[in-house]
Amino acid sequence: MGISAKDVEYLAHLARIQLSPEELQRFSGQLDEILAYVEKLKKAKTEGAPPTSHVLPLTNVFREDKLQPSLSNEAALANAPSREGPYFKVPQIIDPTS
Amino acid sequence: MEYRPVIGLEVHLQLKTASKIFCGCSTLFGASPNSQVCPVCLGLPGVLPVLNRQVFLYGVRVALGLQCKIQPTIVFHRKNYFYPDLPKGYQISQYDLPLGTGGHVVVPGTAAAPGTDFKVRIHRVHMEEDAGKLVHRPEEGYSLVDLNRAGVPLLEIVSEPDLESPEQAHEYLKTLKGILEYLEVSDCDMEKGSLRCDANISLSPASADRTAPPTGTKVEIKNLNSFKAVARSLAYEIKRQGRALDAGEKLMQETRLWDDVQGMTQGMRSKEFAHDYRYFPEPDLVPFAVPSEEIDRVGKGLPELPRQRAQRFVDQYKLPTADAVALTSSRSTADYYEACIRLLPKGKEASPCKAVANWLLGDLAREMNERNVDGIEGLKFPPGHLVELVDLIDSGKISGKMAKEVLTEALQSGQSPAAVVQAKGLSQVTDRESIRAAARKVLEEQPQAAADYKQGKGQSLMFLVGQLMRKTKGAANPGLAQEVLRELLENR
Numbered sequence: 224m225g226i227s228a229k230d231v232e233y234l235a236h237l238a239r240i241q242l243s244p245e246e247l248q249r250f251s252g253q254l255d256e257i258l259a260y261v262e263k264l265k266k267a268k269t270e271g272a273p274p275t276s277h278v279l280p281l282t283n284v285f286r287e288d289k290l291q292p293s294l295s296n297e298a299a300l301a302n303a304p305s306r307e308g309p310y311f312k313v314p315q316i317i318d319p320t321s
Numbered sequence: 322m323e324y325r326p327v328i329g330l331e332v333h334l335q336l337k338t339a340s341k342i343f344c345g346c347s348t349l350f351g352a353s354p355n356s357q358v359c360p361v362c363l364g365l366p367g368v369l370p371v372l373n374r375q376v377f378l379y380g381v382r383v384a385l386g387l388q389c390k391i392q393p394t395i396v397f398h399r400k401n402y403f404y405p406d407l408p409k410g411y412q413i414s415q416y417d418l419p420l421g422t423g424g425h426v427v428v429p430g431t432a433a434a435p436g437t438d439f440k441v442r443i444h445r446v447h448m449e450e451d452a453g454k455l456v457h458r459p460e461e462g463y464s465l466v467d468l469n470r471a472g473v474p475l476l477e478i479v480s481e482p483d484l485e486s487p488e489q490a491h492e493y494l495k496t497l498k499g500i501l502e503y504l505e506v507s508d509c510d511m512e513k514g515s516l517r518c519d520a521n522i523s524l525s526p527a528s529a530d531r532t533a534p535p536t537g538t539k540v541e542i543k544n545l546n547s548f549k550a551v552a553r554s555l556a557y558e559i560k561r562q563g564r565a566l567d568a569g570e571k572l573m574q575e576t577r578l579w580d581d582v583q584g585m586t587q588g589m590r591s592k593e594f595a596h597d598y599r600y601f602p603e604p605d606l607v608p609f610a611v612p613s614e615e616i617d618r619v620g621k622g623l624p625e626l627p628r629q630r631a632q633r634f635v636d637q638y639k640l641p642t643a644d645a646v647a648l649t650s651s652r653s654t655a656d657y658y659e660a661c662i663r664l665l666p667k668g669k670e671a672s673p674c675k676a677v678a679n680w681l682l683g684d685l686a687r688e689m690n691e692r693n694v695d696g697i698e699g700l701k702f703p704p705g706h707l708v709e710l711v712d713l714i715d716s717g718k719i720s721g722k723m724a725k726e727v728l729t730e731a732l733q734s735g736q737s738p739a740a741v742v743q744a745k746g747l748s749q750v751t752d753r754e755s756i757r758a759a760a761r762k763v764l765e766e767q768p769q770a771a772a773d774y775k776q777g778k779g780q781s782l783m784f785l786v787g788q789l790m791r792k793t794k795g796a797a798n799p800g801l802a803q804e805v806l807r808e809l810l811e812n813r
Contacts, residue, residue: 224369232705233757237401237597237599239403241813242400250476260809270766276396276602276608277396277602277604277606277607277608279484279540279607281607282607282608282609283607283608283609283610283611284371284372284606284607285371285372285373285374285377286345286371286372286373286374287373287374287446288338288339288340288373288375288542289340289345289373290339290340290345290346290347291340291344291345291346291359292359293346293347293356293357293358293359294356294359294363295356296353296355296356299355299356299358299363299468300355307465309353309354309356309467310354310355310456310463310465310466310467311355311465311468311538312463312464312466313405313463313466314462314464315457315458315459315462315463315464315466316404316405316464
C-alpha cells in the first residue's frame with residue numbers, strides 16, 4: 224500500500240541504521256500494516272475530543288530555576304568510547320563553519 | 322530584471338537563567354569543558370527533562386513584549402537529526418504549538434529613510450534547548466565535544482518575510498535587540514553567542530504582487546556573527562541570486578554559510594543535514610497551559626519599551642523625535658540620559674535637556690565608537706561629569722569648542738570636567754576689563770579693519786572678533802568679545 228522499500232531505505236538513512244534488502248522488504252510490509260491500522264483509527268468518531276499530545280492528565284509541570292550539582296568531568300566521560308582531555312572525541316562529520 | 326528581496330530573520334536568544342532548561346546544571350559561560358553536564362543534558366538513558374519555570378516566564382515576557390498572543394496550549398516536540406553536538410539525537414524544541422504567535426515590531430526607519438517607521442510581523446516565538454559546542458581538528462580528522470552548552474535555554478524569534486533590504490534587516494535587528502535588552506531576559510551579547518541570527522532570502526520580481534506569497538527560491542544563510550555580517554551577507558545574496566536569475570539559472574533551495582573574511586556565501590555541500598526532522602510530540606514533557614491571570618501578571622510587569630520611552634522623551638524633555646529614538650534604542654544610553662536629567666538644577670532643564678542629548682548622540686557616541694566600547698558605561702564618564710560639562714558651557718565658564726578638549730582630556734585622565742578646567746587653566750575669559758585690554762591691542766594692530774567698520778562695512782567686525790579670539794587663544798567669550806569691540810569702535 225503506502226510504504227515502499229525506498230521509503231524505508233530513506234528512513235533508515237535518516238536514522239543512521241543499515242538494513243539488508245531482506246529487512247527493507249520485511250519492514251516496509253510491517254510499516255504498511257501499522258499505517259493501515261492508523262487508517263482504521265482515523266475512522267473513529269472524534270468530534271468533541273480535543274487533539275492530545277500526552278496520555279497523562281497533567282499540565283504545567285515545572286522545576287524552579289535552582290542549580291543542582293553536575294557530574295564531575297571524569298564521571299561524565301566515564302563511558303565515552305573515546306576522549307581527549309576533558310572532551311568527548313568523535314570522528315569529524317563535517318565542519319559547518321569552513 | 323528588477324527584483325524585490327524577500328527577507329525573514331530567525332533570532333536565537335540565550336536566556337539568562339541560572340540553570341539549564343530541563344535540568345539543574347549551570348548555564349555559566351566559559352566554564353571548563355564538560356563540567357556543567359548531568360545525565361539529563363548528556364542524554365543518558367532513563368532520565369526525564371522538567372521545564373525550568375523561569376524559562377517559561379521569560380518566554381512569555383518576550384512574546385508579550387513582541388506583541389504576540391500566548392497560545393492556550395503549548396507543547397514541546399522532538400526535532401530529530403544526528404550531529405555530534407546533540408547528545409540525544411534530537412533537540413527538544415517546539416513545532417505546531419509554540420509559546421507565542423502573531424506579534425510585531427515597529428522599526429523606526431533606516432539611515433536611507435529616517436523616521437519612516439515600518440512594521441515587521443513576528444511569526445512565532447518558541448522555546449528550545451541549545452546544542453553543545455564542537456572544536457574541530459580538521460588535520461587530524463576528528464572533533465572534540467563540549468556539552469556545557471547543551472540544554473542552555475533558547476528562545477527562537479522568527480519574523481515574517483517582511484524585510485526588503487539589508488538595511489531594513491539591520492535596523493530590525495537593532496530594534497529587536499533594544500527591546501530584548503529592555504526586557505532583561507538575556508545579556509544579548511553576540512560575541513558570547515547569546516544572540517544569534519540566521520537569515521532567509523529569496524528574490525521576487527519587483528512587479529510581483531506584494532500581498533501574494535513570494536515565489537522565489539529560499540536560501541538560508543548561517544554563520545552570521547554580527548548585525549553587519551547579516552547586512553553584508555544579504556547584499557551579497559541579492560547580487561548573486563539576481564545574476565543567476567538574469568542568466569536563466571535555476572536557484573537551489575539550500576543553506577549557505579557566510580564567510581566574513583572573503584565577504585561571500587558558500588553552499589554547504591554536505592547532504593548530512595537532511596531537512597527532514599520527523600517532529601513528534603515530546604512524550605517526556607506534559608503540555609503547558611498558562612492561566613490568563615498569570616499572563617496578565619507578566620504583562621503588567623513589562624517595563625516601558627523603547628518606543629514608548631521615545632515618545633515620553635519627546636513629551637517630557639521636548640526632544641526632537643529623531644533624538645528621542647536614538648537615545649532610547651539602547652537601554653543603557655536612555656538610562657544614562659535620564660540619570661543626567663535628574664542631576665540638572667531644578668527649574669532650568671529645558672535647554673540643558675537638548676544639550677545633554679547632543680553630547681550623548683554626538684561626541685560621546687563618537688568616543689564610544691572610536692574606543693570600541695560597548696555601551697556608555699564603558700567610557701567611564703558618569704552622568705555627573707556630563708552634567709558638569711554642560712553646566713560649564715551654560716554658565717559661560719568655557720566655550721563649546723573648549724568643552725570638546727575638556728571632554729577628551731576628562732575621558733583620558735578620568736578627571737571630572739571641572740577638575741580638567743582647573744588643572745589646565747582653561748577658563749574662558751568673561752572678565753570685561755581683560756577683554757577690553759586685548760581688544761584695544763587688536764584695534765591698534767588692525768587700523769584698516771577698524772576704519773572699514775567706521776565706513777559701514779559691518780563684516781569687518783567679525784574679522785576683528787576673530788583676531789581677538791586668536792590673541793586670547795580662544796579663551797575669550799565670543800559674545801562678550803563682539804560686544805566690547807563694537808563699543809570701542811562706536812566710541813572712537
